[in-house]
Amino acid sequence: MPKLGMAPIRRQQLIDATIAAIGESGFSNITVSRISQVAGVSAGIIHHYFGGKNELLEAAMRSLLRDLHAQTLAHLAGLHDSESRVRAIIDANFTPSQFSPQAVTAWLAFWSQAPYVPALRRLQRVNAARLQSNLLVELRRLLPDPEAKRTAAWVSALIDGLSLRSALAGGTLDGEAARALVHAQLDCILSRSTDSH
Amino acid sequence: MPKLGMAPIRRQQLIDATIAAIGESGFSNITVSRISQVAGVSAGIIHHYFGGKNELLEAAMRSLLRDLHAQTLAHLAGLHDSESRVRAIIDANFTPSQFSPQAVTAWLAFWSQAPYVPALRRLQRVNAARLQSNLLVELRRLLPDPEAKRTAAWVSALIDGLSLRSALAGGTLDGEAARALVHAQLDCILSRSTDSH
Amino acid sequence: MPKLGMAPIRRQQLIDATIAAIGESGFSNITVSRISQVAGVSAGIIHHYFGGKNELLEAAMRSLLRDLHAQTLAHLAGLHDSESRVRAIIDANFTPSQFSPQAVTAWLAFWSQAPYVPALRRLQRVNAARLQSNLLVELRRLLPDPEAKRTAAWVSALIDGLSLRSALAGGTLDGEAARALVHAQLDCILSRSTDSH
Amino acid sequence: MPKLGMAPIRRQQLIDATIAAIGESGFSNITVSRISQVAGVSAGIIHHYFGGKNELLEAAMRSLLRDLHAQTLAHLAGLHDSESRVRAIIDANFTPSQFSPQAVTAWLAFWSQAPYVPALRRLQRVNAARLQSNLLVELRRLLPDPEAKRTAAWVSALIDGLSLRSALAGGTLDGEAARALVHAQLDCILSRSTDSH
């Protein structure tokens, strides 16, 4: 029953299945066959829609990134003071769609591959740069420059480190608690900065 | 050229080759054949010494952990005040042998596998627990309990996050700079705590 | 050239190739690669259809047994007196499909493996029990019980012994002659029994 | 501690280990390494004493045959009437050293290989011919020629068939019972022959 306009639906279905499959068996053990099984379609279809396994994996990572971007924009909407905006950027990384066991596992999988797969590395770099720059724009209004830069650096490292620990803990780590940890650290930096004025 | 007592030498040689091979091609692409090539021996010997690929990988991770433990003990030697000890525990994670491009890449590889390989997961958990507990013992002498716990949590998450970013940056991230970032964050927490007294 | 409904055809083709391959090189020397070569297909397909080498071997033995069962039923059809039925059961073991050089060789191969492979052992036991019981039902109408049992025992041992010798003789042993030997022995037992009445 | 004259002892030790190893895992699964383990020596030594695995296997089969020959001679010693001698030849095949679970298993293993290994085939043929001829010499004094030949044929087939069934039954089949079965069959033939005189 081929339908017109099925392409985007099938593509998303396969991307979701990919992320689910990575979540259940890790990057080194996913097979095209397993993904297609999870998606409830035949193995051949993946090549029809994506050209190959690598392209599908790239599309899956791109999908995660797109979601993160959308979450960030949503959290920023309507906020104008810099501190709120910094905190909103942070929060976007801890929403259920980004910090669910499945999501953190998928992130870890993609990170582990990025150094060796140019397409994934590019995506990862663009994203890291974007987070850094988003944070920096706001932090520069709150802190002197060298400190703004340092702060952007540790904030993003801490976010990733918390994702990582969540993946390793098997999802035991609460997104809310993780988020609070970053904010508490930020409190310390910002309050001290305020004091010194 | 079989020699008596070669076993420990060969084992270490193969473990080193494994870490090097992971560094150059990632976890999902390492092959027994590549490892043996890097080690300059035949592929069969790996089974002779380790029983199989999985056992070798486990031994390699165990070797990294052993090194971290040794570094920690070395950094702690002779220190008695708690703040110095906390900082020593942190520093052990940024020594060249733990923060080299090769090492951070290997860590990332093992992290990505741990959720799916019981033997690796066990090692990772034991190690995470040890770092946490080491930090906590000292932090409890410096901070009230809920804060000591929170601090131990973000310190270890930040350490891992920095390793991760170093691996993703392809080794561009300096170990010294990364280390300084953690210490600076710790300064903030400890100084505020002192102020409040 | 994938076609719909190829499964049963391919399976039989691979089973036949397996028996042929065993016939030409024995059980310890058959390889998946050789079987697939005889069948004129790729090696991978065996795993597609049977899951693995062991399952294929089991299927091949099962196929031989099914044929023996079919031969037995065919020979028994329409016979009602016990002696004829005993002789028919015997004859089924000496038909061309069961006593051809290829078949006796395959039997020998399976026998040699049965003690170590549970699946094959099970098949062999079920079959031995069936032959024994088939013979016994009829012999009990011809002979007093202890003798019926003994006769069933030696008849089946003799049948297997003749198969074995045929395999060892490289097919020189004629099925017809072998069959006659069993019948002649049976004559002796049955005639003596008649005499004594 | 190399000793003079160790060679024959080591050779026998390795042959015994080979038969034991075949008994525990079948022909297709024996490895040089397993045999040497059973013998309590290193794997390399097998090549020193036998030149290779195949030669060791041949030596092991030869050893079984030598034992059978010795048993036959021992059973024949002092017997002069033909019937006793026929029965003695039969009995030699059911002594513990030839009909033990280990022995019948080894026989089955060798039979299964004989068709494909010239050296083993030769041994098997010589032995079959010897049994046949031994029986025939005596049977010709008891029966008219065509019947003597037929009798020699089924007797040897029955002996082998009983060995085979013993191997397949996992040693459940009693040597004494098996032996009695052959003798009982022989009774029938010989008594009828006497009657007809």
Place this chain on the structure above:
DNA sequence: TATGAATGAGGATTCATTCAT
């Protein structure tokens, strides 16, 4: 004589990809 380290060929198996239907 005896060891066991080391090799390398060969085998089973997995899997991405292709393609006839």
Place this chain on the structure above:
DNA sequence: AATGAATGAATCCTCATTCAT
């Protein structure tokens, strides 16, 4: 559009054999 049969390359692993000690 979709299937799943089929392939063949790649991988892990086994094992007989060699050889320095």
